[in-house]
Amino acid sequence: MTSSTKEILDAILAPDTSPADYAALPLPASYRAVTVHRDEAEMFAGLETREKDPRASLHVDEVPLPELGPGEALVAVMASSVNYNSVWTSIFEPVSTFAFLERYGRLSPLAARHDLPYHVIGSDLSGVVLRTGPGVNKWHPGDRVVAHCLSVELESADGHNDTMLDPEQRIWGFETNFGGLAEIALVKSNQLMPKPAHLTWEEAAVPGLVNSTAYRQLVSRNGAGMKQGDNVLIWGASGGLGSYATQFALAGGATPICVVSSARKAELCRAMGAELVIDRSAEDYRFWKDENEQDPREWKRFGARIRELTGGEDVDIVFEHPGRETFGASVYVTRKGGTVVTCASTTGYRHEYDNRYLWMSLKRIIGSHFANYREAWEANRLIAKGRIHPTLSRTYPLAETGQAAYDVHRNLHQGKVGVLALAPNKGLGVTDPALRARHLPAITRFRNA
Template sequence: MSLLSEAVLSGASAAEIASAPLPEEYLALHLRAEDVTMFDDVTDKDVRKSLRLGHVPLPELAPDEVLVAVMASSVNYNTVWSAMFEPMPSFRYLKQVAKQGGWAERHNLPYHVIGSDCAGVIVRTGSGVRRWKVGDHAVVSPAYVDDQDPATHADGMLGSDQKAWGFETNFGALAEYTVVRATQLIPKPAHLTWEEAASNPLCAGTAYRMLVSDRGARMKQGDVVLIWGAAGGLGGYAIQFVRNGGGIPVAVVGSERKAEAVRALGCEVVINRHELGITDDLADDPKQVIQAGVSLGKLVKERVGREPDIVFEHIGRSTFGISVFVARRGGTVVTCGSSAGYQHTFDNRYLWMRLKKIVGSHIANLQEQWDANKLFELGHIVPTMSAVYPLAEAAQGCRLVQTNQQIGKIAVLCMAPHTGLGVTDPELRERIGEDRLNPLRGFTPGPGAN
């Protein structure tokens, strides 16, 4: 263990952390460029085979960046995409970043440190960083934006050089250290542990923008919101934002176990998609898509009184045609991803003739992230963490996400030696309550269970 790591873990002062020497290398979960063809002609692209745990050189900081000691991270589906080298090898993204020149050239390396969620301690700041200092506890937004792009100042997600940190950039968070821009930093909620806090930024920020932001579906009190994949990382936060905003969440899940999980989050209306005959190949038959949409619409109307005002989409190919059909007249389908496939087909008559809207949404800008974080600080929204893996076994956690065996989020301990650390407001934590803060804990198998 390096002297800097020892200082962080011992609770040393900011001055002591700042004076501890930087290590030359650090432990990181990463991909190697030489492996990009390993899954050619392979059906099961098992990410445990491509993800490597080993030491990589510590990069130098740019003036607008900070070095964070990563206490905990979490697994997102973009990590799975990276490890499968889909939709294209992430090393192409790193080359694109490097074309900007200057400090961006550091990203183009034969290894890619991945991971887009982080909670940790700032241990160094670049010369241009003003609002953050060594010793601060922070979580990290995955939106990596160019603050010199005019469009960024209208909305950080509109900038032409906006990237998903740890997916389209290097030096991600599934590691002992990570490098982030100061424009990605958010205060860590003081009552949360490192692993709880690390489970939130990407999925919670994304769900917030999709539903609450004026750039998303603009959910109102009383809106009925149909949530696909409701037991996953995005879905668990969507349920909470809908309930907190006075809406009515309707969860679609794939098993009774997942139904139990979304009920633990307070969702009263739960539909098992298998009861509707929704399969991955359904999208190939337009008649079956409409039939499934009719059946789903009837179920929703029976249980809540009307069709969905908003459909929360991130599944993609197998569900998108149903989503367009089932949204009420004048309703909205908001989408942020396509885990089941990018090529969507739908009957356009039900879009144009019923005046519906499709809204594309991606991550969240920094203000939206801070607004979502405030709800965590107040205890109105809680983590959806269901299991915690050590960094040494993070690849297995990624495999669970790849095979859709997880519920909520899987956290990863990076530098933190065990769970339960990082709480600096125990009084607030006690007022909120452990059960309230961990509604999904134990729903996903932990290390050694598989």
């Protein structure tokens, strides 16, 4: 940590630092950040996905502070988190992220800053605004913030109804540089949202990407448009995405049917309030006979198990993200006229399903990707009100981000894992202890598991 960075941290930890004090802080010439290197993009060539180790590819480097442009902000990062896109970046799948940075860099001289031989990764943060660029009016030095990960240019009309449709839409820290797994991050000002006052820095950092993604996918009219009384099948219901989908279903008057892979994860779902849980490992569902052929008999067995739990009803919505392994079963078990909404393919991108069960039963498949600013804001507002809770299970120091990404890659985690950046230890940053006390069991549920 440089002397300037330490001065920033001291100001954040002090109880009486004013906005003017923050604005007067000198900015460091460089900062520590988690990176991948362009010249190592082929380091895992020939290895199976599971054999690729993020601990070998993720580095903690001292990198130069980027230039601040119009409409942007520099944020002192107190904490961040590891998402599955961090894993993809670290193992250079499905492509190296340097292809994204090179393409972005051709857009404009300002975007060219992002095309570097290293990529500072990370799509979540909680922290404090240090500087804002020209044209930023809403945010000021000293504001406590979290950031969502949608980066847009909005020069095309296409994005002005739904910013996710902007042709220049990118995921910050994955398709752009200067991400959140660092001591300082560069964001667009329209990525910023207020930090929930009752949460610690690490708790506030973890919901951003997954909470917003789950909100759009399940709740928003751009996704499944969940309503009261719906039966919602949630794959990986105790994981990063699924744990928020489970909470949204419960909070919205729907009935989640939680699919998990162990008894421990099943208990976590029950602790959140879900009553209908399927442990797919214990019940030994094998949706594929081999790598080329699925087994429809297993789809039917799975559907019968769902109806047993629901009192004879099929599911209205399937919350999909595993992809290849589960997609055929998802299409099959959805009720007539129901919806499969998908946001990822963590087990493979080539989905196969029997189209007879889709077209003849008038089912829909909806693609959903992250969230627009309004959806992210609404999702964060529910966190701030204590209606939806972070699912933080473990926190790592910045130097151990490689291990954190390895644990997510191998599915050794529950919920979300946090990473401390500037924060010297866990438990800091709470400014509304009364609200925290009312919700403490829910806030710490995944750590207590």
